[in-house]
Amino acid sequence: MHNPHPGLPELEYVKPASLEEASAFLVAHKGEARPFLGGTDTFVRMRDGFWKEKYLVDIKGLDGTNVITFDPAKGLTIGSAIPMNKVSAHPDVKKNYSLLAAACDTVASYQLRNRATIVGNICNASPAGDTIGACMAYGxxxxxxxxxxxxxxPLATFFKGPGKNALQTGDIVTAITFPIPPKPHSGRYMKLGRNKMSDLSIVGVTVLAYKDAAAKSGYTFKVVLASVAPVPFMAEAAQQILAEEPVTEESIGKAAEAAMQAVKPIDDVRSSARYRSYMVRNLTRQALSEVWQQVKS
Ligand SMILES: Cc1cc2nc3c(=O)[nH]c(=O)nc-3n(C[C@H](O)[C@H](O)[C@H](O)COP(=O)(O)OP(=O)(O)OC[C@H]3O[C@@H](n4cnc5c(N)ncnc54)[C@H](O)[C@@H]3O)c2cc1C
Structure with a gap:
């Protein structure tokens, strides 16, 4: 009988002493070596036979990958090897980037988040990556x-298709940085899944809003959609409506409709494309209404 989970193939674990060594190894073994952090995507893909590299190159512990720093003038830097639980528990993240902390907490289970990293979530380039929307909204x-x-x-141009990103052989992501966010701001991540734990999203809607004197409406709303196109993306038409028109229940509804028009969903095991489209509209409207109640007061 066919075994869909045949177990990990034989592979070599490589622990380089420096970024230079790691990068050179990846270049020298092009097509045969892969960098990894938490391994929560990597080991599953290898176990299931989709990825067949001979060498796994451990990035954890290399220069700059294990630190998280916040500078009130410059912003936040999260080393690539920092697991999600450490990100969401960090006082500076909770205080200044609460949407990112909330997005991390929607990923699978606490146990998984002890291993899984934000950078791994991004490099995996799944259209459904739960932390990507918050990372894009915060720039x-x-x-x-x-x-x-x-x-x-920049994340805005990083995603090239499902599982595809702008990295070349030998590239190693060492950190992700965020500028100082607007103060105050309000954010919401709405994840629709088949259950509350350990499932990828059917639809993911991220909204971030703040007062902005440069916008005609007086407010900027960032809207990032996941699981409804080959890559996570900013719903620009929706953003524009709320930048230009007075923010009301009506313009929020119009923006939610524009978000729905922007998606290119597929039918898959988690949902039909049609259901995804309608849920983008409904969740976007809900998320926009919720953040609006907070930023307008
Ligand atoms: C049971 C289970 C449930 C899950 N549930 C969710 C969920 O709810 N939401 C969600 O978004 N994801 C989910 N995932 C997917 C996965 O956990 C996340 O994508 C996670 O963030 C990946 O992080 P990692 O550090 O484990 O990545 P890894 O597996 O280490 O790496 C992921 C990819 O990034 C590349 N990579 C890693 N590090 C680097 C680097 N430094 N430079 C360049 N490329 C690099 C790897 O080569 C690989 O292609 C789940 C996975 C499992 C097994």
């Missing part, structure tokens, strides 16, 4: 150590 930028030196990769 997250990845720091990448690669064969050509260190560079910054």
């Amino acid at each position: 997250g930028v990845l720091t990448v150590f690669g064969a050509g030196g260190v560079r910054q990769e």
Whole structure:
């Protein structure tokens, strides 16, 4: 009988002493080696036979990957190896980036979040990644150590398709940084799943809002949609409506409708495309209404 979970194949665990060594190893073993952090995507994909690398290169502990820092003038830096539970429990994250903490807490179970990282969630480039919306709404930028030196990769242009991102062979993400968020702001992540634990989202709607004198309406609303297109994306038409028109129940409804028009969902084991579309509209309207009640007061 066919066994869908045949067990991990034989592989070699590689623990480099530096980022240079790790990157050089990945380049020298192109197609045969993969970097990993918590391994919660990696080991499952390898067990199920989708990924067949011979070498797994452990990034945890390499320079800068294990620190989380907050500078009131510059913002937040989260080392790539920091597990989600540490992110969401960090006092500076809870105080200044509460939407990110809330998004982390929707991922699977507490046990999984002791291993899983935000950077792994992003690099996996699943359209359903639960922390991606908050990272995009807060303007997250990845720091990448690669064969050509260190560079910054904004999340806005990072995702190229399901499982595809802007990284090249030898690239290692060492951290994600966020600018100081607008004060005050209000955020909401609405995850629709088949159950409350350990399931990927059917639809994920992230909304972040704040007062903004530069916007005609006086407010900026960021809306990021997940699980409803090949990549997570900002619903720009919805954002524009709420930047230009007075924020009312009517314009919120119009923005939610525009969000629904922007999606390109698929039918899969978790949901039909049609259900996804309607739930984008409903959850976007709900999330916008909730944050609006908070930012307008
Ligand atoms: C039971 C279960 C439930 C889950 N539930 C959820 C859920 O509810 N929501 C959700 O969003 N996800 C869920 N996931 C998926 C997974 O846990 C997350 O995507 C997690 O954040 C991945 O982080 P990681 O550190 O474990 O990544 P890893 O598995 O270590 O890596 C993931 C990918 O990123 C690449 N990568 C890792 N580190 C780097 C680096 N430094 N530089 C470049 N590339 C790198 C790897 O090569 C791999 O392609 C679940 C997984 C399991 C097993």
